[in-house]
Amino acid sequence: MVPPDLKEKNEIGMSPYQLHFRGEKRTDRVHLRLIDYGPETLQERELDSVDDVLALKDSPTVSWLNVDGVHDAKTMEAIARGLGFETLILADAMNTRSRPKIAEYANCLFVSIKMLREEDASEELKVEHLSLVVTEHMLISFQEEMGDVFNPVRERIRAQKKRIRGSGPDYLMFALLDIVVDNYIYIIGKLGDKIEDLEDGLLEDPSKTVIEEINAYKRELNNLRKNILPAREVILNLSKLDSEFIDEEKNAVHFRELVDNINQAAEATSNYREILSDQLTIYHTTISSKLNDIMKFLTVFSVIFIPLTFIAGIYGTNFDVLPELHFRYSYYVMWGIMISVAVGMLVYFKRNKWL
Amino acid sequence: MVPPDLKEKNEIGMSPYQLHFRGEKRTDRVHLRLIDYGPETLQERELDSVDDVLALKDSPTVSWLNVDGVHDAKTMEAIARGLGFETLILADAMNTRSRPKIAEYANCLFVSIKMLREEDASEELKVEHLSLVVTEHMLISFQEEMGDVFNPVRERIRAQKKRIRGSGPDYLMFALLDIVVDNYIYIIGKLGDKIEDLEDGLLEDPSKTVIEEINAYKRELNNLRKNILPAREVILNLSKLDSEFIDEEKNAVHFRELVDNINQAAEATSNYREILSDQLTIYHTTISSKLNDIMKFLTVFSVIFIPLTFIAGIYGTNFDVLPELHFRYSYYVMWGIMISVAVGMLVYFKRNKWL
């Protein structure tokens, strides 16, 4: 796991205005997808170049430009130039290792957040740096690669849902953020299920793999938390923001909804953290109490034989005068004594609850 | 225990305006109960359909409509349409997994909270999502199923208590919330009694079941806490709210009362948490000190026999020349030496407080 917040030596002191992709090297082509919609109209297509979108810049319809791939400085520059954004905005979108943030500019609002999604086939968790730029009539979303969690929104647009088709890019932004947060909750819930399943095997059969699972889940949960807590910060700041690109009155309900959801996500993570930590304690307690039982049993076992072996040792000595050796029933008497001693000790141990 | 804050895969990205029941599947019929009262008048009846309540919408009497069952989208829609509520309000009432919240709308005030109650027969704890909608002349309460904790309020209304009969729906809301919080305190207190009873057996006889009980109570307490802390948040926000549906001056005392009570509930939970954690420590200390005592005893016991067995071993050797074997009292002398060694060691151990 490469730590996500490292700085390469050659990146130190770089001007914040320089468009420089910070992340793993990529070479795949950048995809541009456009959905342009109004209450009555809808067009959806793949773009070959950024120029195609410029015409829509001032049209009253909502244009959602989705950019899959932020590693190509040239495309990014074309977008910045074409739409009149400051380079700093796109520099933030390209720095996929940066923390979620929110920033207001003269002609747009910038929001970045980490998008978590489960790859359909492999159920592997993908973390992507998602940046949204909202202008008066447009929303541009930047993702690191193809594949996202936004299909329900696309479906809602296609299904001509009145609310989304009749609202501006601010509503679209809420819809997208809402899905991102919904996915947080879904992913935490799935991890939480696995964590709660652990509990059953914990008391009965605390094998060594359990502790490794607990540690793995803990790390996974920390990983989620590192993404969710800054997201909460961003969303809380968003709800306090007084921006011209968001119609606050119309969206008050969505703000509240979003804050509620992200809070629920954050609470769930800390709940599962506590559960994991309790499980760890239970594991250690069970293991050590089991070991104690074994050691106690073995110690008691060997202690019982100690006086018996001693007695046998006595009658193994070669003294000329050792009267007991010569009585007729001595040997049987010795056995009798031995058995009484052993039984006596067992009774004593039982009574003291040592067994 | 199904985690209460999970999201199903198909719920991701659903519009917040869609009426969708989130909770365990249900099919039972929705019950509508109406109590309509004023200083002089009182009527109480079961309704067959929502239409019956519409007539009372603007009548000056207080109408309390209680809805048992929120899983039926059709009934909910009928209520929303009939009373002119935004669908979002009822969507929140139907999402029984959502966090307690408070929201103000143009024509009503929405409060949701978790209602805890003990089923009379089984003493089982039930957690229900309770939503209250307060308008100028009405209070509508939504519960997940039949059975609630509100009978004392119903009795007070029937008994023609001047204060409740002469006040508006805001007073009714306080009365209901107060009972919910009273039940929190009662339930915590009962759990607390069980926790404090644990203490007695803890030092004398720390059996294994104790630790399981402690863990069970801990989980139960955490469960309560997860419901009570957000409730406190809601009640504190309610007391700061400046809403047209609440006569603040008249209700100042009830606000204070409610805040005091919910604080008492929250304090009690953390008190019992600390007690449980102390008990856990005491348990472990007792267990381990008991084990230490056993191991010490056994070790001392076996150490005493070691030199004795060694002496017997010496005189079990078959050397041709081993003078002691041939003296007359050798055997008895050996016994004498053995006993002295054992007694000497016992005394030494006693003196050093090893026994």
Place this chain on the structure above:
Amino acid sequence: MVPPDLKEKNEIGMSPYQLHFRGEKRTDRVHLRLIDYGPETLQERELDSVDDVLALKDSPTVSWLNVDGVHDAKTMEAIARGLGFETLILADAMNTRSRPKIAEYANCLFVSIKMLREEDASEELKVEHLSLVVTEHMLISFQEEMGDVFNPVRERIRAQKKRIRGSGPDYLMFALLDIVVDNYIYIIGKLGDKIEDLEDGLLEDPSKTVIEEINAYKRELNNLRKNILPAREVILNLSKLDSEFIDEEKNAVHFRELVDNINQAAEATSNYREILSDQLTIYHTTISSKLNDIMKFLTVFSVIFIPLTFIAGIYGTNFDVLPELHFRYSYYVMWGIMISVAVGMLVYFKRNKWL
């Protein structure tokens, strides 16, 4: 120890306006004591009924009515009716399980706090719910039973101290609260002395009773803390209050004094908590290092005998051909070897600091 914040099942949903005594059942008679004083005048007497005090309601002298016993709803109602208080005020005074609180009303100021005192003879700690009601010319104090900590104030009044005789009921309230807090500090200090005395015996002779004492003191301290922390809250709120019944300018110094004292009390409790927790750690460390020493000694002891017993075992075998048995000094040589082995091991263990 009955938990102080429980709710009985039949108390749930009771109207907050109902006068209902919450605490242990009592039947003793309620005592009313009146001290009426001005700069020049002083009268002190036991009252038979509340009516006697009504005449003094508007007299410019300060009337201090002390009520010992709040379990009798009739007397309380008589007071409420006679002096024109809201019933809620006296309901709070009667609910001896409620948290300390402060509340302002149209014609009076209500303050409740827990009074801790040591019974003179038995040195037993008593916790009482104390309520003070301050009006323009009166102060009414409600206690659960006879016996309190206010004698120094009574003495100051009798001794004609100018300051107290010349001030209003607000100064009297400060004087009473000050004594309550002084008693907190005194009681914590006494407990603290006992805690610090523990320390001496801790390193030398950590007997089992020590741990029980530590646990007992811990519980006692938590008990104090549960009373003192809410008291601090109340006093801090009092100092921020803008009430017509308190002359803030004149009493600024007393506010500060009181806040300082209650802070000192709170700090002392957390100090002693830390000391106790350190002592617990020291106890466990000492105990376990002592056990380790014993186990190490015993293990080393038995390990030394193991090779010796083995050697004796060798020469106890009955082989036909075992040359060493037949040499003249074999037996003595065996002893020599045994002693060398034992001494060698002892030296080795000493060198490695295992002994």
Place this chain on the structure above:
Amino acid sequence: MVPPDLKEKNEIGMSPYQLHFRGEKRTDRVHLRLIDYGPETLQERELDSVDDVLALKDSPTVSWLNVDGVHDAKTMEAIARGLGFETLILADAMNTRSRPKIAEYANCLFVSIKMLREEDASEELKVEHLSLVVTEHMLISFQEEMGDVFNPVRERIRAQKKRIRGSGPDYLMFALLDIVVDNYIYIIGKLGDKIEDLEDGLLEDPSKTVIEEINAYKRELNNLRKNILPAREVILNLSKLDSEFIDEEKNAVHFRELVDNINQAAEATSNYREILSDQLTIYHTTISSKLNDIMKFLTVFSVIFIPLTFIAGIYGTNFDVLPELHFRYSYYVMWGIMISVAVGMLVYFKRNKWL
């Protein structure tokens, strides 16, 4: 160590206006030292009585009256009467167990703080309650006994340093407080040196005295902390105060300086606390890993002899038919087998890294 915040039984309920010395009994004479200075003038002398200072009350020169000893109520009263202070001020100065505080009065500013100093000869730590009263032209400092840390300031005054000679009593107060805080830093630093020296011996030779040293340093550090944290509170409050006795503009820099220094002191204490707690962990880890090594060695040692002794036991039996006893080389073969078993076990243990 007498706990510093105790209240004697007879001090409960005492009027805050009564001059009553709270601390250890003292009988030594009170010393009054006066330094009176202006830009051009300087006189320094011991006073016999307070009256000598009254003449200087309104003179424009700065008069610094230092009072060594606050146990004598008569002298204190004379000062209060002579300079027109409220008795409460001097009551605070006499209560040497009270917390550091700051209070503003009509004709003066009162600041109290704990002065820590190292006695020159014995290097023993002395804690004194220092009170400063600042009026327009005077500063009166109250100490518990002779000997203080203020000589550098006296030197600066004598050396005619322009800044101090040209400023008022507020600057003098800063200079004194600054020295008090400088001494905090110096004393913490010295203790910190001792703590860091501990570290070296910790891994190599964790003797028992180390743990006692750690505990002693911990207590010492807590003691410092108990004095420094309230001092920080006082200094922060001082910097927010808007008093007529402090020229805020001129002294802004000193405020900042002082706050910086006290923060540094507070940070240093928590740093050393963490270091101590880490050392404790390291100590326990080292001790227990050392014990584990010993126990492992001893166990392995005795386990190796167990099968050997068993083999010898076999051939010590007295069966009529035991063929091996009668072969010529049996005895040597037995030795061979024993040695092979021992070597085999050693190899096995080594391979598994058990040794």
Place this chain on the structure above:
Amino acid sequence: MVPPDLKEKNEIGMSPYQLHFRGEKRTDRVHLRLIDYGPETLQERELDSVDDVLALKDSPTVSWLNVDGVHDAKTMEAIARGLGFETLILADAMNTRSRPKIAEYANCLFVSIKMLREEDASEELKVEHLSLVVTEHMLISFQEEMGDVFNPVRERIRAQKKRIRGSGPDYLMFALLDIVVDNYIYIIGKLGDKIEDLEDGLLEDPSKTVIEEINAYKRELNNLRKNILPAREVILNLSKLDSEFIDEEKNAVHFRELVDNINQAAEATSNYREILSDQLTIYHTTISSKLNDIMKFLTVFSVIFIPLTFIAGIYGTNFDVLPELHFRYSYYVMWGIMISVAVGMLVYFKRNKWL
């Protein structure tokens, strides 16, 4: 490691205005480097004396004077006199042990921070006290010795980057602080890599060196934290400052950038702290579970031999009448019994999962 916040005995009570170097003694010459630039002009040279810079004081170009070495009071005084700074400013620059701080003066803004850098050859970490003084046309940077992290900024100036060449000293200050913070992130990242590499060896082969490495990294991380947390405080204060020497509007973006970066640095340190603490727990768990396995094996091993040795002991006794000794196959039967006992015990232990 000399603790950085100590005070020497002779420094106590020193006037804050005295120029006194606090740090390790130094004798090397102070270096003065000047870069003077405007949009069109650039000159770069070593200065022999401070006088050379005075001419540039009011020229509209930006003059960056870098001072390597702050131990020479004479040079510092010359700078203070020449540029009209208060001596206190340079006293802070010379006190290399002081905390990072920010202070505003009439003619300049003072910022100090700790500069961390890795020496190129040795990869050793260097901590230097960096002070920046910003005036209208100048920035003076004070470092403890030659060598810094500012080369990227120098390169940007030389490369005629429009933004830096066209901005004032405030932009230069941001560029310098940004590099300092970039270096924090880089250094934490490098340490973090080493910490994460530890993890692999932790579960498989927890040698003793691992724990020493963990402790070393912990100390290193604490050391970083002690420098970074106060730096964050300074930068947050800087972003709230309303100073005439900073053009807030132009630099808003840089403020945000800087705050984001320092927050990232702080978050990374706490992340790695948690990882280290988890690793410590894993280490201890692994070690102790390994030890438990060994002890369990050894105990089981010896317990199996105990009854066998006892049986051999029985037949080693010398009773006259011991019938079993005289049967023909007794010896073999004894072996059979022994083997059955051993196998039986092994099976029993296996079944109970004790092996």
